[in-house]
Amino acid sequence: MVQAIINVGDHEDRVLTIVKGKFGLKNKSDAVNFVISKFEEELLEPQLRPEYVEKLEKIKKQKGKRFKNMAALRKHIESA
Numbered sequence: 001m002v003q004a005i006i007n008v009g010d011h012e013d014r015v016l017t018i019v020k021g022k023f024g025l026k027n028k029s030d031a032v033n034f035v036i037s038k039f040e041e042e043l044l045e046p047q048l049r050p051e052y053v054e055k056l057e058k059i060k061k062q063k064g065k066r067f068k069n070m071a072a073l074r075k076h077i078e079s080a
Helices: 010-022 028-043 050-061 070-079
Strands: none
Touching: 010 028
């Protein structure tokens, strides 16, 4: 585990206290870790879920359909 000394403003300290109380966390360190994990979920690129990866693999294995021109493709799409 890495330890860090951070400087936060009064407003940020109040926010951490609210997060700590709202989610029943033991201390502000847990609140910081919670906020970081939420930030990661929302803003950083999420990993693909295993079931989605399986679905992508099934799609890759499907055989495609060839069309002579765009008109044939358009006709196929509109009839579906």
